[in-house]
Amino acid sequence: MIPAAFDYHAPRTLDEALALLAEHRDDAKVLSGGQSLLPLMKLRLGGAAHLVDIGRIPGLEYIREEGGSLRIGGRTREAELERSELIHAKLPLLADTAAVIADPLVRNLATVGGNLAHGDPANDHPAAMLALRAEVVATGPRGTRTIPIDELFVGLFATALDAGEILTEIRIPLPPPRSGGAYEKLERKVGDFATAAAAVQVTLGARGAVEKAGIALTNAGPTPVRAAEAERYLVGKQPSDAAIAEAARLAGAAAAPSADRRGKVEYKREMARVLTARALRRAIQRAKEH
Amino acid sequence: MAKHKIKVKVQGAEREAEVESRLLLVHFLREVLGLTGTHIGCDTTHCGACTVLLDGQPVKSCTVLAVQADGREVLTVEGLEQDGKLHPIQEGFWQEHGLQCGFCTPGMLMTGYALLERNADPSEAEIRQAISGNLCRCTGYVNIVKAVQHAAAAAKQRRTTAA
Numbered sequence A: 001m002i003p004a005a006f007d008y009h010a011p012r013t014l015d016e017a018l019a020l021l022a023e024h025r026d027d028a029k030v031l032s033g034g035q036s037l038l039p040l041m042k043l044r045l046g047g048a049a050h051l052v053d054i055g056r057i058p059g060l061e062y063i064r065e066e067g068g069s070l071r072i073g074g075r076t077r078e079a080e081l082e083r084s085e086l087i088h089a090k091l092p093l094l095a096d097t098a099a100v101i102a103d104p105l106v107r108n109l110a111t112v113g114g115n116l117a118h119g120d121p122a123n124d125h126p127a128a129m130l131a132l133r134a135e136v137v138a139t140g141p142r143g144t145r146t147i148p149i150d151e152l153f154v155g156l157f158a159t160a161l162d163a164g165e166i167l168t169e170i171r172i173p174l175p176p177p178r179s180g181g182a183y184e185k186l187e188r189k190v191g192d193f194a195t196a197a198a199a200v201q202v203t204l205g206a207r208g209a210v211e212k213a214g215i216a217l218t219n220a221g222p223t224p225v226r227a228a229e230a231e232r233y234l235v236g237k238q239p240s241d242a243a244i245a246e247a248a249r250l251a252g253a254a255a256a257p258s259a260d261r262r263g264k265v266e267y268k269r270e271m272a273r274v275l276t277a278r279a280l281r282r283a284i285q286r287a288k289e290h
Numbered sequence B: 001m002a003k004h005k006i007k008v009k010v011q012g013a014e015r016e017a018e019v020e021s022r023l024l025l026v027h028f029l030r031e032v033l034g035l036t037g038t039h040i041g042c043d044t045t046h047c048g049a050c051t052v053l054l055d056g057q058p059v060k061s062c063t064v065l066a067v068q069a070d071g072r073e074v075l076t077v078e079g080l081e082q083d084g085k086l087h088p089i090q091e092g093f094w095q096e097h098g099l100q101c102g103f104c105t106p107g108m109l110m111t112g113y114a115l116l117e118r119n120a121d122p123s124e125a126e127i128r129q130a131i132s133g134n135l136c137r138c139t140g141y142v143n144i145v146k147a148v149q150h151a152a153a154a155a156k157q158r159r160t161t162a163a
Helices: A014-027 A037-042 A078-083 A085-090 A092-099 A112-117 A125-132 A228-234 A241-254 A265-289 B025-032 B088-095 B105-118 B124-133 B142-162
Strands: A007-009 A028-031 A050-053 A063-066 A069-073 A135-140 A143-148 A153-155 A166-173 A179-186 A196-204 A210-218 B003-010 B013-020 B051-054 B057-060 B073-075
Touching: A014 A028, A014 A050, A014 A135, A014 A166, A028 A037, A063 A085, A069 A085, A078 A085, A078 A092, A078 A112, A085 A092, A092 A125, A092 A179, A092 A196, A112 A125, A112 A166, A125 A166, A125 A179, A125 A196, A125 A210, A179 A210, A179 A265, A196 A265, A210 A228, A210 A241, A210 A265, A228 A241, A241 A265, B013 B025, B025 B051, B051 B105, B057 B105, B088 B105, B088 B142, B105 B124, B105 B142, B124 B142
Parallel strands: A007 A050, A028 A050, B003 B073
Antiparallel strands: A063 A069, A069 A166, A135 A143, A135 A166, A179 A196, A196 A210, B003 B013, B051 B057, B051 B073
């Protein structure tokens, strides 16, 4: 399969890239790792007259701590995240997530920023970033602005990013001590999108009760789903089996998946519940060890 | 639509061509350079038959544009053999019967090669994880895993003999 004809641009600086996007607006798309965009273009499900490849712009791939947050460059490859000691030590939820995105070959090119900016509710990072209460930095012609993750996903394949903006950074508040996270994904085979998946991030208080909870679901609706009721329920409770079961039930109820070859609505909702319970148990275990 | 002049180092030798923006790397290798060892399987980023090394990393060449490879290095299955001698990973697939129909083999070889470059002594689990983006419909993977282990053992033996 061959994509419809387009013009390829390889800017060397962010300013050049932004100028190209300003010129071509909705006729242009940002090419990052290309692992979602190129398949779409080959299948002719999507297209653009101009591709602006950000692959040659220096300084867009990094993972570092700064000002109490972890900062990930938009073009950072999934494989880097998967191998990063900093990520494993501070944000095991993200290490879990990176390890189950597509397959190892795809992860050598696929990027974290692309996984978010694509706006696909079946992608794995959106739920993880919702659970972590991240924000993204959008760089446009008038400079940068930050977008809270809850405001990023506005519809199926639609984000709050303007056509002239590039997602250049992800910022994640560094969790306090006694925090832990986990991602649980059910997939038919390596490389498939999730039948259902749950991302969990918790912080425990001095007496062992849940102080903070982030719970979100992948592929459970037209946009990534925050299980807000489950989060509210859990805060202030001791993480007992009964509390985990009830939070998981509330998360399952928040799922609004559609039926496809991966299963019926009822099945996917049930899997969202089961996976949330598993992710909660692992996240709480990790928080206790931390 | 403008054409692009690209220079790609393939098995260490610089190759130049003028290509359309939409030309895929796999088509550039097969049709422009005549390197048909890299196979097109699913053409949808699933099967890994088209795996090549791009700057040392295994990637699916059906999901990379040829223009993206401009100024970079590509290694294909044709580049594994040196001076008429099979690379240990190729030797491993031969000795352990790591293929049946052979269609997935170029991709398996490149992924196996890249794994051993990064991890000289991988566990079975690490081998299976590394090849999880390469599909084989014949072997059931058992002999493919053995083939990679064979190559790792052969390299280890060579290192011991040399030391």
